[in-house]
Amino acid sequence: MDLFxxxxxxxxxxxxxxxxxxxxxxxxDESIAVAERVGYPVVVKAQxxxxxxxxxxxxxxxxxxxxxxxxxxxxIGMNIKGHVVKRVWVERASDIAEEYYxxxxxxxxxxxxxxxxxxxxxxxxEEVAAKDPSAIVKLHINPVVGLTEATAxxxxxxxxxxxxxxxxxxxxxxxxxxCFVKGDCDLAEINPLILxxxxxxxxxxxxxxxxxxxxxxxxxxxAFAATQELDGREQMAREKGLQxxxxxxxxxxxxxxxxxxxxxxxxxxxxxxKAANFLDIGGGANAxxxxxxxxxxxxxxxxxxxxxxxxxxxxxxxxxxxxxxxxMQRVQLRAPxxxxxxxxxxxxxxxxxxxxxxxxxxLMSKATMLDAARIAVAIANGKAV
Amino acid sequence: MAIFVDENTKxxxxxxxxxxxxFHGLRNRAYGTKVVxxxxxxxGGQDVEGIPVFDSVADGVKxxxxxxxxxxxxxxxxxxxxxxxxxxxxxxxxxxxxxxPAQDEARIYATLQRDHPSTRLLGPNCPGIISPGKCNIGxxxxxxxxxxxxxxxxxxxxxxxxxxxxxxxFELKQQxxxxxxxxxxxxxxxxxxxxxxxxxxxxxxxxxxxxxxxGEIGGSxxxxxxxxxxxxxxxxxxxxxAGVTAPAGKKMGHAGAIVSGGRGTARGKMDAxxxxxxxxxxxxxxxxxxxxxxxxxxx
Numbered sequence: 001m002d003l004f005x006x007x008x009x010x011x012x013x014x015x016x017x018x019x020x021x022x023x024x025x026x027x028x029d030e031s032i033a034v035a036e037r038v039g040y041p042v043v044v045k046a047q048x049x050x051x052x053x054x055x056x057x058x059x060x061x062x063x064x065x066x067x068x069x070x071x072x073x074x075x076i077g078m079n080i081k082g083h084v085v086k087r088v089w090v091e092r093a094s095d096i097a098e099e100y101y102x103x104x105x106x107x108x109x110x111x112x113x114x115x116x117x118x119x120x121x122x123x124x125x126e127e128v129a130a131k132d133p134s135a136i137v138k139l140h141i142n143p144v145v146g147l148t149e150a151t152a153x154x155x156x157x158x159x160x161x162x163x164x165x166x167x168x169x170x171x172x173x174x175x176x177x178x179c180f181v182k183g184d185c186d187l188a189e190i191n192p193l194i195l196x197x198x199x200x201x202x203x204x205x206x207x208x209x210x211x212x213x214x215x216x217x218x219x220x221x222x223a224f225a226a227t228q229e230l231d232g233r234e235q236m237a238r239e240k241g242l243q244x245x246x247x248x249x250x251x252x253x254x255x256x257x258x259x260x261x262x263x264x265x266x267x268x269x270x271x272x273x274k275a276a277n278f279l280d281i282g283g284g285a286n287a288x289x290x291x292x293x294x295x296x297x298x299x300x301x302x303x304x305x306x307x308x309x310x311x312x313x314x315x316x317x318x319x320x321x322x323x324x325x326x327x328m329q330r331v332q333l334r335a336p337x338x339x340x341x342x343x344x345x346x347x348x349x350x351x352x353x354x355x356x357x358x359x360x361x362x363l364m365s366k367a368t369m370l371d372a373a374r375i376a377v378a379i380a381n382g383k384a385v
Numbered sequence: 386m387a388i389f390v391d392e393n394t395k396x397x398x399x400x401x402x403x404x405x406x407x408f409h410g411l412r413n414r415a416y417g418t419k420v421v422x423x424x425x426x427x428x429g430g431q432d433v434e435g436i437p438v439f440d441s442v443a444d445g446v447k448x449x450x451x452x453x454x455x456x457x458x459x460x461x462x463x464x465x466x467x468x469x470x471x472x473x474x475x476x477x478x479x480x481x482x483x484x485x486p487a488q489d490e491a492r493i494y495a496t497l498q499r500d501h502p503s504t505r506l507l508g509p510n511c512p513g514i515i516s517p518g519k520c521n522i523g524x525x526x527x528x529x530x531x532x533x534x535x536x537x538x539x540x541x542x543x544x545x546x547x548x549x550x551x552x553x554x555f556e557l558k559q560q561x562x563x564x565x566x567x568x569x570x571x572x573x574x575x576x577x578x579x580x581x582x583x584x585x586x587x588x589x590x591x592x593x594x595x596x597x598x599x600g601e602i603g604g605s606x607x608x609x610x611x612x613x614x615x616x617x618x619x620x621x622x623x624x625x626x627a628g629v630t631a632p633a634g635k636k637m638g639h640a641g642a643i644v645s646g647g648r649g650t651a652r653g654k655m656d657a658x659x660x661x662x663x664x665x666x667x668x669x670x671x672x673x674x675x676x677x678x679x680x681x682x683x684x
Contacts, residue, residue: 106487108604111494111575143488144495184488214486216461245635258572258638259546259601262627266651267668269630278631280638311548311555312526343551344526370670 001210004047006089007224008206015179017172017190018202022091031072032065034090040064041093044071048083049229051124056080061093083229094204099192100161101125101136102173103207104180113141113180115173117159122192135159147177168201169193184214233277233300240292242279249274250380252297252306252335254290256281256315264309267369273377276303290323294331305379308339309369317341317349325356328363336379338364340372387516387533387566388541388586388593389477389505390453394520397422397442397451397475399458399466401433405481406457409524410436413455416527418520421449442473455513455522456480463509464489471501479522480508480577490575497577506577512547512569515554523569530554533563533592538680541587542567543580544599545606549627549669553599556673562680565593572601572642580610588618595621595679597672598663602628603642603649611657621679623664625672626651 003011006024013019021038024047025031035042046058053059058080060071068090078085099122107114118136120128128135137159141147152170161169172193180188189207196202215221230238237244243258247265251273255261261280268275277300281293297306310320320341328337341349353365366372396413400406401423411434414420422437422445429440439445442454454470456463456478463482470478490509497504507514513523518532529551533539540562544550550569557564568583570576580598587593596618600607607626614622629651631637633644644650655665664679666672 106491106574108574108606109609111491113491142495143491144499181488184486186487211487213460213484214488217486243638245632245637247632255548257546257548258642259544259549259599259627260552262546262601262631262637262642263549263552263625263669265631266627266629270667275630278635278637311552343529343555368670370668 001212001221001224001228002049003208003210003224004049004227005045005206006047006087007227008208009089009203011183011208012179012203012206015175015183017175017179018200019206020091020094020202020204022089024087025072025090026076026087028069028072028076031088031090032068035062035065035068038090038092042068042090043093044068044075045089045091046075046078046080046085047087047089048080048085050081050083053080058085094194094202095197096194096204097197098162098165098195100169100195101128101191102169102176102193103187103189103191104177104185105187107140110140113143115139115141115147115155115177117155117173119159119161125191141177143181147174149174164199165195165201168195168199172201172203184211184218185209186211233296236299237279237296240296242293242296243282244296245278246300247275247277248302249276250302250304251376252276252300252303253309254279254281254293254297254306255309256311260309260311264307264369264373267373268307268377271370271374271377273373273380276300286319287323287326290320291327291330294327294333298331298333303335304382305335305376306333306337307372307376308337309372310339310341312341312343312346316344317346318352321349321352325352325358328358333362336362336364338366338372338376338379340366340369386590386592387519388583388590389566389568390514390516390520390522392519394453394477395419395421395449395451396453396455396522397424397445397449398455399424399442399470400456401425401436401438402428402431403457407433409457409481410455413521413523416521417518418522421451442470442475446473446475451475453477453522454479456482458482460484460486464493467493467506468496471497471504476504478504478506478577479511479513480506481511481513481523482508483510485509485573487574490573494575494577507568508571508577510573511571511576512550514566514568516566517564525551525554525567525569529558530567531558531561531563533565537563538594538683539563539565539592540676540680541565541583541590541593541596542599543583543587543596544569545572545601546599546627549599549625552669553597553673556669557597557676560673560677562676565590574604580606581613584610584613584618588620593620594683595676597676598622598624599669599672600624600626600654601642602631602637602644602651605649607654608657611661611663614658614661614663622662623666623672623675623679624658625666625669626654
């Protein structure tokens with residue numbers, strides 16, 4: 001789960017990482033109230049999970065109440081690359097002497113934590129990496145050893161961060177690492193990490209991505225989950241507890257297992273179609289779950305055919321078939337189903353589907369994944385089958 | 386021969402009295418696996434359909450001589466269960482638990498490396514391992530796996546995805562190809578056992594003549610495998626990589642399956658494997674057919 005900047009800053013603050021005084025605002029009046037409280041000048045920043053906010057006019061400096069009114073009025077409701085801005089973060093403007101970059105992630109290849117630190121911040125770190133890889137210090141951290149202040153200081157020295165900022169940077173690195181580990185982040189990034197003329201080091205931006213698997217020990221994440229921007233289909237799927245990702249094609253997909261679901265998308269593509277979604281129904285494909293899945297797919301107006309791809313391991317083919325028959329009685333589907341059923345009890349399952357009396361133009365059963373994909377794509381593309 | 390587990394492997398099921406543990410533990414036993422005990426703290430002395438339950442893994446190991454463990458407990462309890470098994474001297478731990486936080490996985494891996502370097506963890510979030518006809522630990526339906534033939538042209542399978550592991554077993558069975566061992570390493574960010582670990586063992590195993598690998602988007606495990614294959618694998622291989630059409634920045638179900646910053650794409654992985662001499666199928670069926678061709682060409 002990716003956090004908005006304001007949520008990231010609030011998360012950082014919990015771990016003692018210095019951020020600018022500020023608050024989130026949903027309206028012009030709220031923006032002015034925050035500005036009056038933190039003191040001018042302020043920066044009004046669009047809250048959107050997309051790069052290039054500044055270029056799009058979503059980040060503005062305001063020296064007084066009128067300027068806040070103008071900028072907040074322009075930014076709230078602004079569309080940045082398809083993201084409509086619903087809120088702004090208003091914070092006390094900072095004087096900037098220098099800009100650095102710091103982040104922690106998990107390096108899967110090394111199976112260790114990875115610190116990336118650079119004295120060249122404020123720009124896209126991928127660009128820095130491409131132009132001058134030596135400008136980025138990469139330090140692996142063994143999770144059972146952790147990061148000490150001394151190691152962090154050495155990283156700051158190695159990254160050629162000026163002497164006057166090294167202690168401040170090291171102190172923030174230790175706190176950011178704590179936030180990354182205890183806060184169960186997939187990514188904790190500060191860009192830019194700034195040095196003020198006064199000598200203080202401080203996080204001017206916050207990019208935080210949380211590991212959804214750890215939500216059981218972070219009840220406070222519910223507030224973040226509530227602000228996630230999902231389309232209508234994804235919202236509906238979340239409420240039904242389904243693993244669903246909306247895409248823009250016309251073949252609705254239901255598969256059991258993430259790998260098979262991904263593979264189904266690929267096969268649909270190979271035979272000339274485009275998937276409308278990714279949907280992993282998991283191991284227990286019963287009538288309840290199948291009904292929920294079909295309801296979500298049916299909600300998508302672009303769907304012209306539905307490809308149900310089930311490989312029974314633990315999932316039993318007869319159970320899946322019963323689930324589909326029952327679900328088709330509960331949901332009035334706009335598009336026909338093409339099903340491929342294999343594995344455990346697949347034959348019993350196919351017999352149940354054949355005996356259910358569902359018209360052949362509503363439900364078609366195919367023996368292989370490729371055959372089923374071809375039929376589903378032909379229907380979606382408006383060809384006779 | 387088989388890798389990691391065979392007919393002599395004695396398994397203890399951590400969480401045998403729970404829903405998942407009981408269902409799969411009994412299924413594994415019905416397959417012929419030596420399931421010698423279960424562990425549930427506070428339920429020592431009871432039994433599950435004749436399988437004795439112990440309070441701790443150490444008690445179970447002492448009483449039964451178990452050398453492998455099947456961890457089937459919820460995500461909150463999985464890290465402690467894995468480390469308990471390692472501390473009790475279990476050499477092979479299979480953890481099927483889905484939803485273990487990545488930070489916990491990284492810590493478990495580092496702890497095993499430091500304190501129990503001879504213990505191997507498979508998973509978390511994996512379907513398990515099956516050496517057909519000998520031992521099945523995890524959630525794979527044993528009947529879809531074809532047993533190897535003695536002196537025959539048998540194949541080893543290693544896969545990052547659950548259902549695609551079954552699909553791979555099924556494809557080979559359709560082709561009449563025996564499987565020495567099928568290892569599901571799981572799709573999480575920090576798997577205890579990697580592609581490379583498995584390929585190394587398959588390369589050494591005289592009964593395994595070729596390998597089928599199933600990968601997916603995200604991370605760089607397939608690229609590392611490709612480097613390893615180029616340098617160390619002499620046996621022929623076919624592979625399939627899921628997620629060619631997956632959009633960037635979206636997690637496709639598995640915590641590890643995400644294309645980000647242009648890295649971890651299926652195309653990149655296929656190219657790397659192809660450059661290492663692996664035959665790449667456009668879908669699982671094609672990977673199975675390619676394997677049949679490989680097998681047919683073997684002497």
